[in-house]
Amino acid sequence: MKFTEHFQKAKGKSLVSFEVLPPLKGGSMQAIFNTLDALMEFKPPFIDVTYHREEFIYNKRPSGYYEKTAIRKRPGTVGICAALMHRYGVDAVPHLICGGFSVEETENALIDLNFLGINNVLALRGDARQFEDKFIPQADGHKYALDLVRQIVGMNHGKYLDLNIQNGEPTDFCIGIAGYPEKHFESPNFGTDLQFTKEKVDAGAGYIVTQMFFDNQKYFEYVNACHAAGIEVPIVPGLKPLTKKYQLNSIPRKFFINLPEALVHEVQKAKDDDAVKQVGIEWCAQQSKELKAAGVPCLHYYTMGDTETVKKIAGTVA
Ligand code: FAD
Numbered sequence: 001m002k003f004t005e006h007f008q009k010a011k012g013k014s015l016v017s018f019e020v021l022p023p024l025k026g027g028s029m030q031a032i033f034n035t036l037d038a039l040m041e042f043k044p045p046f047i048d049v050t051y052h053r054e055e056f057i058y059n060k061r062p063s064g065y066y067e068k069t070a071i072r073k074r075p076g077t078v079g080i081c082a083a084l085m086h087r088y089g090v091d092a093v094p095h096l097i098c099g100g101f102s103v104e105e106t107e108n109a110l111i112d113l114n115f116l117g118i119n120n121v122l123a124l125r126g127d128a129r130q131f132e133d134k135f136i137p138q139a140d141g142h143k144y145a146l147d148l149v150r151q152i153v154g155m156n157h158g159k160y161l162d163l164n165i166q167n168g169e170p171t172d173f174c175i176g177i178a179g180y181p182e183k184h185f186e187s188p189n190f191g192t193d194l195q196f197t198k199e200k201v202d203a204g205a206g207y208i209v210t211q212m213f214f215d216n217q218k219y220f221e222y223v224n225a226c227h228a229a230g231i232e233v234p235i236v237p238g239l240k241p242l243t244k245k246y247q248l249n250s251i252p253r254k255f256f257i258n259l260p261e262a263l264v265h266e267v268q269k270a271k272d273d274d275a276v277k278q279v280g281i282e283w284c285a286q287q288s289k290e291l292k293a294a295g296v297p298c299l300h301y302y303t304m305g306d307t308e309t310v311k312k313i314a315g316t317v318a
Contacts, residue, residue: 001091002174003120004206006045007234007297014291015298016314019048019238021305022074029083031305036088038307042314046091047084048122048209048300051077053100055130078109082116091120093176098142099126099135106142106151107161114155114171122176122209123148123200146200149175153204177201179208179235181222185256194229207233209300212240212251214283215260216290237291240302241309242280244273281309285316292317 006015018039023031036047052074058066081092094113101109113121125145128135137143142151154160158170177200180193187193197208208226213219219237226235242251242259248267252259263283270276288299299317301310 001045002206003046003091003093003176004174004234006091007207010297012295014296014317015045016042016317017044017046017048017298017300018310019050019300019302020080021050022052022076022080024073025075029080032080032084033087035303035305035307036084038311039303039314040088042318044090046093046120048093048095049077049080049084051095051097053097053126053129078112078116081118085118092118093120093122094118095122095124096148097124097126098137098145098148099129100138101142102138102140103142103151104140104161106148107155110152110155110171110173114173119172120174120176121152122178123152123205124178144196145177146196146203149177149200149203149205156204175205176207176209177205178211179222179226180211181213181218182211182257190225194225197226198229198231201231201233205233207236209236210238211255211257212238212302213257214242214263214287215258216287219291220294234297236298236300237296238300238302239284239287240304241284241313242267243277243306243309245270245276277309281312284313288313288317
């Protein structure tokens, strides 16, 4: 079933869903099952699986020189999606990015998904690779998520890259996109960022999943701004609990978001990481309750492999 159909079926009740990361290369599928087995009691209608492009690593050679190698540390997104659908009977939502894909590779990836019966996809640009100071598209690849959305919509109309294909079988993808309550860090301002988001919706995206936020007010203001801009698709709040003291710096640095003063104060007071985790759980649970009370379409948790924490939080709104 399509992501958006799940919302319609829920008739205003907030759903609960999860995002998982593929295990590091050399790891096993069991790690994902262990995470999700414990979360299935919340009956998530869909599970997102992130996509990770290759990174450059530098290996020291016997000569003393460093050799630059490209390696994908977390492959397996499509296989994991198929395995989750098979094991749990849920819908899987693979993340598909522009980075590292030519348009033809993108088309082939979408054909694989279509043949596997996966008809939801979160269309993203991806970030710059480590050691690169800006996002560099693949040669003959997409520069913005908007272009990826347009390609998927084209396939939904039976349009393939090979113009010799007449009456191509239309795919039927439901397309999600990312949204940023605190603005995407590269955008010159909030309003411009919103206009780019609107372009993706106008091009055919059916829903938005937000970057994590720790202040619900930012989400509510974002939803209002989207409505004012004419964006009427469901906006799913993305939630992540803070669990370690160092995240007071690493989360703002990595995700370009602010942490509320009251949360920072509580974390600073915590005597060890167990106490920090407790603060994070209570904060995220409070966020979840307020968002549910406001009637959000879905509470979407970034698990980052931490089942126990996410389970405690989801349990407070079940
Ligand atoms: P875009 O929509 O392309 O926007 C990128 C920037 O370009 C923004 O500043 C935007 O304002 C600007 N822009 C957009 N269109 C135009 C235009 N026409 N002209 C000029 N500027 C424009 N990354 C991964 O690698 N794998 C994942 O699995 C993954 N999952 C994610 C899930 C969620 C819910 C979120 C919020 C992010 C995720 N990301 C993931 C990170 C994401 O790829 C980055 O945030 C990336 O920097 C931007 O992606 P986007 O799809 O928002 O890009």
